[in-house]
Amino acid sequence: MKIFDRNGPAQWTPGRTVAFKGASVITMDAGAGDFVGDVVVTGSMIAAVGPDAAATLPADALIIDAGGTVITPGLVDGHLHAWEGALRGVSPDSEIMGYLNLTHTVLAPLLTPEDVAIGEKVTAVRALEQGVTTIVDNNHNVRSLEHAQAAVEALRETGLRAVLAAGVGMGQPDGHLHKAVLELRDRYAGDPRIDVRLMELMPSEAGLRFAAENGIGLVAETIAGMGDLDAALTPELLNPLVTLNHVLGLSDVHWQAIAASGAAVALAPRSDPHYGLAVANPVLTANRFAVQEAISTDNEFEYGSDILGEMRTLLGVQRGQAYVAAQAGSADAPRPYGVRDALRAATVGGARAAGLSGRIGVLAPGARADLTVFSLERLRPIASHLGAVVSYAESQDVTAVVVDGVPRKWAGEVLGVDRRELVRQAEESRDRLLKRAGVEAEALRFTGALELPGAR
Known part of the structure; x- marks a missing residue:
């Protein structure tokens, strides 16, 4: 056949x-x-x-x-926020604070568990279309155990393999969310396609100790100036079940701790410059410390999820930086990437980010x-x-x-998805959420940025 x-x-x-x-x-x-x-x-x-x-x-x-x-x-997306799937293209030009305000302050509190499930399904179908078999879902809108369960059940329904990292959009998880994470872990312990982790807005000593004591993984957005990285990024607290996203502005001491502990890093080739977080992702630094990177699509609120595009962006960025370093006479200039290196980030590196090295990411x-x-x-x-x-x-x-x-x-x-019906549900969910925020979806047709009523 x-x-x-x-x-x-x-x-x-x-x-x-x-x-x-x-x-x-x-x-x-x-x-x-x-x-x-x-x-x-x-x-x-x-x-x-x-x-x-x-x-x-x-x-x-x-x-x-x-x-x-x-x-x-199977390709692996090492870091994305799947709950936002129905909100794709709502505000393509937003800068970082605009994104955070629109998603976490305005829209996220309005989502019901059903809305979360719809967004997760949209993201999962998009992933499968691109050849992605595993996602590390940084779900930073877990407002209740029901919201988290809806997300997991939606992913299970599509057949995708997923790490569901439960967190909150603003601030750090509290004892209530810690309890919910453990309940989720126990509930889905028998499903080989689902793993449950804790997500933190920034890595903390308390969160890392909680995760280690309970045998679960942790993911965190990791950018200099967010939290006490000196206290959190140590060889004693990090381990292979910790995945650090973005990893921007870190010191050599931080990178040494990452390398020594086996912690994973997930780079965001398009997201970082899009939001003004960095001119380019720190792939050359990861190279210098021999840390195998994963790559990620981050979110679809402003640009399309495209793991193939992320590979190409990583390839171009790393080659450009490597050539510049060599031309500047850097003694430790990493070699320029080839296509195999980019694929390794989307497979072997992604498996590290998911805590599944050797079990996925290789044939x-x-x-x-x-x-x-x-x-x-x-x-x-x-x-x-x-x-x-x-x-x-x-x-x-x-x-x-x-x-x-x-x-x-x-x-x-x-397979197994009525795409037309899913799109209908997603558009209804999006339009309902936007209307509650005071915006008609039709008004966004020819705009680049969503502006809320009364905002200046």
């Missing part, structure tokens, strides 16, 4: 071994390497990879002709069966298939996405 056959998902029954044959496979695993060959999936796991991995299969195996495609590990026997399949049809003529994925591909080139051994996108269509 051809991979483009729309009947494929119906034949991919639970427990049946499935073999993708004849693809250009980029495993991001040092042992498996790259090859033209096969990826074999059994249940929720990758059973085998290699040039002839499908040579020996069960008699009832489903064989898929994947010629003309490139298969990579290797024993890893979870998360994979993204790119069609080369629109991209031909193309010589480098690795370059095709990083430098040329768009969402419409993602022909199939598999999460935990289940097809979630096939023949270019996201």
